Every structure is written in C-alpha cells, then in structure tokens.
Amino acid sequence: MKTTNHPSNLTIIVAVSENDVIGKDNDLIWHLKNDLKRFKALTSGHCIIMGRKTFESFPKPLPNRTHIVITRQESYKAPEGVIVVNSLEAAIEQAKQDANPFIIGGGEIYKQALNVVDTIEFTRVHHSFEGDTFFPVIQETIWEETNREDHKKDDLHKFDFSFITYKRR
Template sequence: MFGKKKIVPQIDKDQLELIQNAQKRIKQKKRLYIHFVIFLIGAVFLILANTVLKIGEKFKPFDIDWFVFAILIWLFFLIYHIFNVFITHKFMGKAWEQEQLEKLVAKQKIKIEKLKTELKREMPHIAKSEIYNESLNPERKSELTIIVAAAENDAIGKGNKLIWHLSDDLKRFKNLTNGHHIIMGRKTFESFPKPLPNRTHIVITRQADYKVPEGVIVVNSLEAAIDVTKNELQPFVIGGGEIYKQALAIADKIELTRIHENFEADTFFPKIDTTIWKETANTFHKKDEKHDYEFSFLTYERK
C-alpha cells in the first residue's frame, strides 16, 4: 500500500532498444580505444624494461628478446578486440544504424498521424476556448489601468509637482507599474528627474520633434499611445489631469490612493462615477512617522 510507485518508461520498446544499443556501441568503441592506448604505452614500457632496466636481459627465446614475444602476444589480443568490435558485432555498423533510424522514423510518423487524428477530434472544443480565441484576435483588449494619488477634493498636483510625499504610495506605484508601459502627458514626464527604471515610457505631446531620451516613445494622442501598448496586458496611465480625463472614458481599472485631506492645487482628478465604477478593494493606512496624512488604497473596476 505504501510501497514506491513503479515508474513506467515513457519511451516505447523500439526507441529504448535503439538507445540501449547505441550506448553499448559507444562503450565498445571507447574500450577499444583505451585498449589501443594502453597497448602503445605497454609496448614502450616492455622495451624500456629490457633495454634500459635490463630486466630479463639474458632471456632470449630463439635468440630473440623476450619483449618482442610479449608485444606480439598483446598485439594478438588487440587484433582480436578489433575483430570483435568491427566484425563480430558488425550488425551494429552503418547498415544496422540506418535500419534502426528507418524504424524509428516510421514509428514517429505513426505517432504524428495519431496526434493529427486526436487534434481533429478536439478542434470543436478548442475553437470554443476563450484563450484560443484571444490568441487569434490581434485586437485583443488589454486592461488599461489608471493609477493616481488624489486628495479628498480630487487634488493631484500643483506647479507640476506632487503636493505630498507618502512612502508607501510610492512603493505601491513602483510595484504595480514595474515592467509595464506607462502612458503620460509631456508635463508629467518632465516632472521626473529621469525616466523610471524597468518601464516603457509613452509620452503624449502635440509638440513636433519633442526630444526624449533613448527608449522613450513619443505619440500625439491617447489613442496612439494605446495602440503602442496593444501587446501589453496591463498598461498604466499615470497623468496628468487632461490625460486622466480622456483615459477615464476607456479605462478598465483605477488604482487610486485617496489622501484623506483637502489641498490647494491646480490639477485635479475627475470625479469617479460610482454608477460606472465598482469599488473592489479598500485598504486604509493611518498616518505615522513616514506618512503625514491618512490615506487608503482603493481599486475600482468598470461595471
């Protein structure tokens, strides 16, 4: 009952035989090569033993140095080994290898035909698969997400700068947008000291020949920006106010950090219409030594 489960080989009998025979052939040739090398070294050693070390110097059967007979006897065993590998086991030569290859190819053809038959049988089910249909649809919709931090009065910035500094909010922004395309207006882009790492920046501007660092993409409309991200699963819109207003009409999700204070500002986030948007997550944070204001992480999804 608790014994080890017997492992069933996934390779069929003929394939397994081919592999085992090939391994056997390799071992045979490897042993023959080793035998040949040892024979050469041994022959030199026997000659030196007799001529330099004077071992058996006076032993000369038929007036011939003894090492000659020793080398000839060893050579006989080497020749026998060569004969055994290339003659006795000739069935494992090129003709045998070709026969095994043809046998293996024939079996693979049978398997391919079997797979084709099974695929035809499953095609109606595959055609109904949502994943399959999405993979065929080049216009597959990605999840456009707005990410923003806004006060209770919807203030988001003043003088092209953030009004607050919340460490956890910055961490959340980094974690959510890392590895994704981020869409922004020109002023938002210019508020960064430099492009954010590990993100593809798409800047919307009407300025002709707007200069940007290498890797940053410039477009002249939100529609063009979205077209750039058509192969991205979750591009993010990160500002500013006018871009947010345009994106709100077509976005699928809003990741909102709501700061529970009112601020003077010159840029505001549009009001969220709860008849269109459903709150799906809400995490409250108290103020502490790193955060001067209470705030909440909210997630809205389009109904």
Template structure:
C-alpha cells in the same frame, strides 16, 4: 424737320455738389452783407432818433443811453452771423461733416474687424474642442486591461506646479510594484517632472509638439489612441497622468488604482470625479498617519461595472 435732340449736358455728381455749395456760400455772404448794411443804417437811425429827435432821451440804463445797448445787442447778432459764415461753416461745413463721418465709419470698421477676429478665434476653439471630443470618445482597440493609477486628495487635488503635493512612502512603493515591467502612459508635463525616466518601465509620452524629442527608449506619440496602440503588447499598461490624460482615459480605462489622501489641498491639477454608477469599488485598505506618512490615506481599487 425731325432733327436730333440736343444732348442734355450731364453734370457729375461731385461737380453738382460743388456748384450747390458755391451757390450756398454766395447766398450766405450776400445775407451777411445785407445784415451789415442794415446794421449800419439801423445804428445811425437809433443815434439820430435819440440825439436829434429826442426819442427816449431821458431813458437810461445804468446811466448809459438805451440806444447804446440796442446797438451792442445788434452788433452781437451781426458778429454771431459773421462767425457762422466764416468760422463755423469752415470747421463744421460739408468737409468737416465728411471727415467726421469717415472717422465714425473707420471706428465702426475697426470694431467689426475685432468682432470678426473674435468669432474666428471662437470658431477655431470650438473646432478644436469638437476634434478633441471626437478623438476622446471614439472607441479604441486596447487589446489589454488599461489601468489608471493616481493619488488624489478628498477634493480630487493631484498636483501643484507640476509637482506632487505630498510624499507618501507606501504610495510610492505601491506605484513601483504595480507599474514595474509595464508601459506607463503620460502627458509631456508629467514626464518632464521626472528627474530621469523611471527604471524597468517603458515610457509612452503624449504631446502635441511634432518635433518633441525625449530620452532614448521613450516612445513619443500625439494622442491617447496612439499611446495605447504603442503599448498593445503589454497586458496591463498604466495611465499615470496628468489631469487632461486622466480625463480622456476615464472613458476607456478598465480599472482605477486610487490612493485617496484623506485631506483637502490647494492645487492646479485635479482628478476627475469617479462616477459610482460606472465604477465599482472592489478593494479598500486604510493607512493611518505614522513617522513616514504625514497624512491618512487609503488604497482603493475600482473596476468598471
């Protein structure tokens, strides 16, 4: 009496779509067939109406009976219908729509992947910059007087192509006199610009290259903090370049020995701006041009306030 209900057959979604498409195609073809039959009957009717019944017999267009144009227009509509059913439907039907959608999705996915890669790269750069900032701003136990020594133009230019822009004999003599017997701290590129290590000085080279090898006696470190620690027994180590090392050292140095060349030069490396709210000028000696010096310059000493 209370028998089990007959199970309702479940049709897969894809199968249902195929059935619906098949039904739609059958309907389209039936419509095309009906159009063809009506076209044939209509064409015969127009011919009979004009030639047998004499309807519009005297009406011509360009010396051609009007019913010819009517049949041609109708033929055009039939051909257009035929094209839609067998051509447009094939190339712009469901399969075509799916293919185009997949292409668009693939393009969007590609753009998303590129954006993700860009974000990851940007995050990596920001992370590195934060680490750099943290490393360069945390206090360093120097245990001695740290001096920056540099020759810079009026526009703070200090080098071009990892080379000095000028040659000032007295500046080189002053550099030798001040740094003689001391540790000189520098970046890898500055060190590699020397033909050979400078005599009677201990070279401390900062590089990010873990496997960097240098001449015997050269101390290789990987941060400014490690470089200062390596020179802790020296009462007055010197920072001699390049641009990035100078930038880091400005926050912790006690003194700046500056040779200010009184001209502007094109360069790819620059010395940081000296903030007079932080630094006090304590000595200034001016030198004019002469036979061995092509530019005017001044020896200036700054100490931290």
C-alpha cells in the same frame, strides 16, 4: 463608451486628495512612502502612458518601465528609449503588447482615459490641498469599488490614506 481595441486591462493609477487635487505647479504635493512603493510595484515591467509635463516632472525616466509620452509638440525630443506619440489612442496602440499598461497622468490625460480604462488604482489622501490639477469625480454608476486598504498616518506618512481599486461596472 469603452473601446475594445486596447490591452486587456488598461489602468489609471493616481493619488487624489479629499478635494480631488492631484498636483500643483506640475509637481506632487504630498510624499507618502507606501504610495510610491505601491506605484513602483504595480507599474514595474509595464508601459506607463503620460503627458509631456508629467514626464518632464521626473528627474529621469523610471527604471524597468516603457515610457510612452503624449505631446502635441511635433519636434519633441525625448531621451532614447522613450516613445513619443501625439494622442492617447496612439499611446494605447503602442502599449498593446502589454497586458496591463498604466496611465499615470496628468490631469488632461486622465480625463481622456477615464472613457477607455478598465481599472482605476486610486490612492485617496485623506486631507484637502490647494492645487491646480484635479482628478474627475468617480461616478458610482460607472465604477465599482472592489478593494480598499485604509492606512493611518505614521512616522513615514504625514496623512491618512486609502488604496482603492475601482473596476468598470
């Protein structure tokens, strides 16, 4: 059910626990330095599409990215330079000049985006957490793992984790 009227490589980027938790109380649960570095490296210079609550969880807009915020609030006021839209489709339309925009959350936006993205840049945190926001199970009939890097916990990383790239079959 993928639409064709969108950028050439629309990508979800997400970090997910073993039990598919992605957050709790509108916040990240874990801090993995290399995951944050990877997020920055992949998304810098691109459009990042997110829901309002995800945007509001940032202390300030992230540098070197075009922020596109989805909200149902008609009168939502965002900082200058932040694009506000009322649907995922409108966000994708705003990002069409970018060859590789990223969907960065939250849970509801990810659920909607799974039907239209080409790629998922997935960090699997090898630990289970309590949370209130979950990522849908990746269906192997739809998604193919094309790359994986496994990392062991160390002084900077409290948990084992894997960087996995999925492409739509």
